[in-house]
Amino acid sequence: xxxxxxxxxxxxxxxxxxxxxxxxxxxxxxxxxxxxxxxxxxxxxxxxxxxxxxxxxxxxxxxxxxxxxxxxxxxxxxxxxxxxxxxxxxxxxxxxxxxxxxxxxxxxxxxxxxxxxxxxxxxxxxxxxxxxxxxxxxxxxxxxxxxxxxxxxxxxxxxxxxxxxxxxxxxxxxxxxxxxxxxxxxxxxxxxxxxxxxxxxxxxxxxxxxxxxxxxxxxxxxxxxxxxxxxxxxxxxxxxxxxxxxxxxxx
Numbered sequence: 001x002x003x004x005x006x007x008x009x010x011x012x013x014x015x016x017x018x019x020x021x022x023x024x025x026x027x028x029x030x031x032x033x034x035x036x037x038x039x040x041x042x043x044x045x046x047x048x049x050x051x052x053x054x055x056x057x058x059x060x061x062x063x064x065x066x067x068x069x070x071x072x073x074x075x076x077x078x079x080x081x082x083x084x085x086x087x088x089x090x091x092x093x094x095x096x097x098x099x100x101x102x103x104x105x106x107x108x109x110x111x112x113x114x115x116x117x118x119x120x121x122x123x124x125x126x127x128x129x130x131x132x133x134x135x136x137x138x139x140x141x142x143x144x145x146x147x148x149x150x151x152x153x154x155x156x157x158x159x160x161x162x163x164x165x166x167x168x169x170x171x172x173x174x175x176x177x178x179x180x181x182x183x184x185x186x187x188x189x190x191x192x193x194x195x196x197x198x199x200x201x202x203x204x205x206x207x208x209x210x211x212x213x214x215x216x217x218x219x220x221x222x223x224x225x226x227x228x229x230x231x232x233x234x235x236x237x238x239x240x241x242x243x244x245x246x247x248x249x250x251x
Contacts, residue, residue, distance in 0.1 A: 005073060007041035010034055011049065012070040018057060092121035098135070098143040101128040102227050102244075108144060130196040130225060146244060164245040167203065172237035183214040190239035191218035195225045197242065 013023040014034060024031045042049050049063035059067060099108050104126055116124055127138065135143055135155065143155075146163055167186075177189060183205050193200040201220040206213050222238055224230050234241035 007037050007044070008066075008070040008073050009077070010037040011041055012067065012074045014038060014050070014057065015059065015063075015067050015070075020057075091119040094123040094125065096125045096127065096139055096141050098127045098129070098133060098138070098140045098145075100130050100145065100227075103144055103146065104128045130227070165242055166245055167240055167242055168234065169240040170235050170237050173234070173239065176237070183216055186216045186218050186240075189218060190222070191220045192230045192233050192239040192241045193220040193223045194227060194230045194242065195223050203242070 010023065010027065013026055014020055017023045017026065020031045020034045020038075024034045027034070038050065045062075045066070047062040047066075048060050049066055051058045051060060097108070105128075108126070112124075116122070127133065127140070132145070133140065133143075144160075178185070180186065180189070183203070186203060191201050191203070200223070201218050203216045203218060204213065205216070218240075220239075222233060224233070227243065230241045231243060233239070
């Protein structure tokens with residue numbers, strides 16, 4: 001198929017220039033290579049496309065019909081090239097972005113709002129979901145996530161920033177429960193679990209001065225798959241919640 005398409009392009013060039021040599025100059029190949037392309041195309045089709053003489057070339061009846069098809073193929077390829085250049089140079093076309101609802105609302109949309117307004121020919125689709133999705137199946141161009149690492153060799157990842165996790169609670173909750181002085185005392189408190197996190201009720205901490213690591217498994221009786229729901233529950237005094245440092249003010 002590719003050889004046929006190449007042969008059609010060479011054939012259209014030969015007819016357009018009226019000679020093999022003119023086509024060869026345009027295409028940057030030898031005259032014999034042009035001649036070979038035409039012979040291969042004629043053999044494949046089983047017809048003669050060109051009458052050849054020492055003075056000029058002329059189309060056969062089959063050649064005239066085939067020339068119209070060849071011109072359409074060349075024109076379609078040129079239009080495709082132009083559209084690709086437009087996508088590259090003018091930010092036209094469609095862009096599909098995957099992120100979480102929290103990142104999308106608090107960071108992605110504010111950062112891109114002015115940029116989107118400056119590119120009217122760009123169509124943007126935002127998929128905001130807390131679950132990882134298949135970027136190929138969903139035709140995702142860019143995915144923006146918070147994760148310790150990306151374990152997918154088929155993807156190219158670029159770290160944008162470091163974000164710390166915080167463990168927070170409402171003043172109401174802290175007044176009604178024992179004071180927290182050490183990480184191990186977290187075991188006596190309730191954690192509102194966000195199920196999209198791995199090991200949702202397990203807390204890993206690092207002491208900044210000594211680099212000592214502590215792991216605590218907390219009690220949980222409330223679970224949700226939504227960060228906004230979890231923070232609302234925490235504000236109402238139902239337990240502690242893990243959130244990212246860049247999240248809007250908790251209280």
